[in-house]
Amino acid sequence: MNEIPIRLIRLSDMTLVGRNDVRQHFRSSVPGVTVLYHAPHHVKYAILSHRLTYGEMKAGTAAGPGYEKLKSFCEKAREYQTEFAWSDTCCIDKSSSTELDESIRSMFRWYKNLTICIVHMAESVIIEDILHDEWINEGLDAAGTPCRATGIPVDDLHELLPGPFRVDERMTWAARCKTTRPADSRMEKEEISAFCRLIEAIMHAGNPSVLNWKGEAAKHHFSDAIPRSPQSFVGSQGSEFGGGRLEMTMTSLGLRVALVMLPLTFHLEEFVGVSDVRITLDCPLCPTVKTDITTDHN
Incomplete structure (x- = not known):
């Protein structure tokens, strides 16, 4: 069940429910073993790009314009035959370091398994307005906007191909996204740590384009070969690395790379x-x- 978010909004009564509640919801119509191992195929949920706190939803005290907007989103989600919805701001208990850590690590998977993502662009009336909407600079939401607004080629927008290739180019796409600085220092620390883990994983895969960056290195335990953020890849000189794999290993002494030395x-x-x-x-x-x-x- 970890293929879906830890907590969802049940659209029928607008209450927060956990994974066990979702399992019980489907137990009468879907065999339990199927739900356990193939939850994404049965649990249809919408992701709402919205700002509302977890405490308000849990206590049932959410009200005001923000909550009315959330209800409107949920009504739109029902049109797509979804029974649940998820929003990071009100479905994650940020007071729990364990839950926060799992959520950050699993975010890509949860977005991948969604039925539909609904984004509210309050400042946009026509397509050209999206270029100036505040949401264009807000994290993951930029992935759904036109290519001229994000800088992402149209072919890449139409077909998602995850993998450690063209790393330097794709990091410049992420560099355009400007998220609000986390108020929670633990979350900020985990975001930095997560980016370092990502770069290490790409290095382990052997794509040399991950080294095509400039500027200051991250405050990494062992190596100065780790960039600080996606912004480090902006302005780096384009290079053709071919299709070869470069053996890279992170050790306690730093990054180890096999090099061929030739006399000149x-x-x-x-x-x-x-x-x-x-x-x-x-x-x-x-x-x-x-x-x-x-x-x-x-």
Whole structure:
């Protein structure tokens, strides 16, 4: 059941329910073993991009314009034959470090298994307004906006292909998302730690584009090869890494990378009457390795 959120809003009565309640809901019509191992196929839920606190929902005291907006979202979700809804702001108990940790680690999976994601863009009336809507800079919600607003190529928007490739380019997409600074220091610390774990996992997969960043390194325990954030990839020079795999291992001494060292021959050529100098570096063992550098002698 961890394939779905820890807690959902039951649309029929607008109350918070846990995974056990969801299991009981389907027990009469779906065999229990099926629910246990294939919950995403049976539990249809909508994710609501909304701001409302967990305490208000749990206590049943949620009211005002925010709650009315949430009810409108839930009514829209029912149109898509969903029975449950989820919103990170009111379905996660942030006072529980265990629940907060699981939620952060499982967020991608929960979004992947949803039936529909509903986003309210209060400042948008026509499609062009989305470019200036406050939601365009809010975290995951940017994934659903047009490519010209996010900088994500249209083909990538139409077909999600998760995996450790084109890391440098795809990190620049994430860099455009500006989330509100977490008020909870534990959540902020976990977000930084989660990004470091992500970079380490990509390094373990062997894609060299993860090294194409610049600026200050993250405050990592062992290595300065970990960037601080997706913003570190913005402005880095484009590089062609081919399809090869680079062996990278994070050790207690830092990042270990296997490198091939080749001897180079140095040639210097000065041009008569001009101040330019051409330097040529080539490898006697591998003729295809050759670099020409032209510089001003002065």
